[in-house]
Amino acid sequence: MRGVTAIFHREFGGALSSPVAWVVTVLLILVLHAAFFFLGFPVGDRALPAFWTGSTASLDALFAWLPVFFAVLAPALTMGAWAEERRAGTDELLLTLPVHTRALVFGKFLAAWLLLGTITTISVLPVAWMVASIGPLDWGTVWGGLLGAWLLAAVCTAIGLATSALAREELVAFLVAAVLLIGLWSAGLFVRVLPGPLAEFAWYASPALHFLESGARGVFDLRDLAYYGLFVGGGLLFNVSVVEGRRYS
């Protein structure tokens, strides 16, 4: 698609040139590592002890936190993608460029996804190396977990971008996306109280569970891939449709 590379460079460069991405990265590393080493994951049926308490060479607690962090990080990284363009008035210029809307959306998506995926990899890999140096870490689960995290990041980014395209204000885009992602993440927490069919639906609808049940355990499941693909495809399609509507309306 012509223009994707240019849009990607513009968005990715813009994100790295601003201090926000760096501050977010440092904060994520500090908070995620602190949670992993000292807190564990004390939520729901999947509660996990802190790393030193559990004394097990595993990154389960680290991966368990990722969906929660993505629910905040992805909206933070994508909230300005469209909303900021509209606020600054650059969207009209952007939309008059001889570039297809699909290229615009995909370029922005790629930039935000790559950024979120890179931040995640930077946060996870050094911990994995450290854990492997003091215990028999299963690297299969680490690579599976990272692959799953990238796919989950893609879903969160697509949802964040879609809400950014709808909202006029960055803050609104952030809040709507964060609430949506937290809602999807927490769906799995309510299966005990939901009636059977609804619980099953909530279970399968939650991207976090597709990640924690598969990728984070080192499992590659084609159904999860289809789930992520459909979510990302649907989110981008919606995004294209919204931007397209604005371009020609």
Add this chain to the structure above:
Amino acid sequence: MSAVGTNGGRREWRANAVLTALLVLALVFFGNRVAREHLALKHDLSEDQLFAPSDVGLRIVRELEDLVQVRAFFTGDVKSGVVQIAKRRLMDQLDEYVEASNGRVQLSYVDPNESSEAMAEANALGIPGVPIQRPAGSSVTTQNVWLGIVLRYRGRELVLPWVLPQIFEFAFLGGIHKLTRDADVTVGFLVHGGQGDDDEFADVRSLLVGQYRLREVLDLELGDPVPDDVSVLVVARPIELHPRAVFAVDQFVQRGGRVLFLVDRVLVDLAQGRVAPVTTGLEGALDTWGVGVGAELVWDVDACNRIPMREPESGRQITVPFPVWPFVDQRGLDATTPVTAQTRKADFFWAHPVGAARRAVDGLERTDLAWSSDLSWRVDATRSAVLDPAAIQAQSAALVARGDAEPSSILVALSGRFPTAFPNGAPTPYDAVDEALFVDRVRRATEAGEAPPERTTETTSEDVLDRAAPSQIVVVGDADWATSTNNGKFLTLDNRLLFVSLVDWLALADDLIALRARVPVPRQLDDFLEQERRARGLVGPRTEVDDDSAQRVARIETEAEEAAAARRVRSMSIATGGALGLTLALGLLWRLAFRRTPKRKGASA
């Protein structure tokens, strides 16, 4: 101003956005439904391989000779969310095996909640409706849920009354394995002297119920042979077996029967602090086969379980390493034999070394399956019931100072054609009158202050088989590990797995071992504190004998704790510092690239 700014345009745009959102959601929903039904490819990248069908499981269903009919009695509309999800997972797992079987596994579902006939059929098969509670507002509702499976193969039938995803694979494939086997395998139990009056081994027996037919082996001393239908005999904690009973076991081995011997040479009563020696009656036979269970105990300073004790001075309850409770982990398990290659750990309690006999035996192959750590000794059994931390520490310290540590085998397998232990003929069966007369002679000799008469064993003219058929025996220098004594604490999960794996191995059911061994590998972190203590020369329990030494040890303990804490901090710093360093490096790279790019652009312009 663009059209978006107008009210009509904005309304239209919003309507389009909502419509698109609904269409996208519908697409995602139905797409996922289709994917869930039709995409079954799954690959487990992890080392433990716990979340995808195992290779051995797939092989079992692929190599089926005939159709296996699977009738799943599953409640259709499960009210409980958790059980509904469990049911969905079971259905996914069933689908995976049906898919892999190339049509040899046929699956059908029946909902007992739907019709009274289905419910009656389930009840008749012994599949119960399990009451499951679910919170509904301020109250709790209960629903009877069926999750049972019936397997049918060539007119044979096996019922799994209640399955859950966690146990599904073993239950399902183990069931198919049992159904497709040509005949039932019977495991015989000869406990103590064969009186059948002890239930110490009831728990391990129950572990075998699903796969094997079980029977008590009794009255061997009266002249009965080990029954013909027994394929594997478990001789559990034999005590003074009558020679005729030993002869029956010997002849069972000659006929190709396989035996698991769980041998104790002492009985320890911790409460009373007593140690009683045990004569098994098997000593001669085992010696003939080239193996001997020593009367000493394995004292393992490096790999031992802890025991709760009361500290003599303070009266505090503490747990201290108990070297006569050794454990064997993967360092001490033979990786070339299926039964131990898939075992991760075994806990023993007052284990005896299983050594070689005085002479080697031609035609028998010995495999040492489990052995103690390099820092272990053989010690006199009389000290094994002493529950005094200081005495244990002193004993360990003395042994470490002696420096002649060496591993001892605890679990040994022998295979080949076994020589008979009765080359001179079969001993006569037990006779109550003869026994009474003998006891009377002993009593009278004792009263007269004379040496008691020796028991003489007469022989019969029966034929004695010798090296008749190849066989296999396993000798374990401990029986406590398989008992349910000590409130079942000796029979740990690892020990349960080891026991059933040993029986599977002897019953030539290696597939079952592979299925049973599907448990997570323990991934313990290095114990920084223990490493630091060892680096400072501290081994065993943290107590000392006199006050001066106690102060010195306490100082070293504190040093070790501080060093361990420092290593933890260093590890965290490496992880977090590494991540921050990577971020900084990327930032610098980006800045360099960012500075160069505009210059090039400027030059070209």
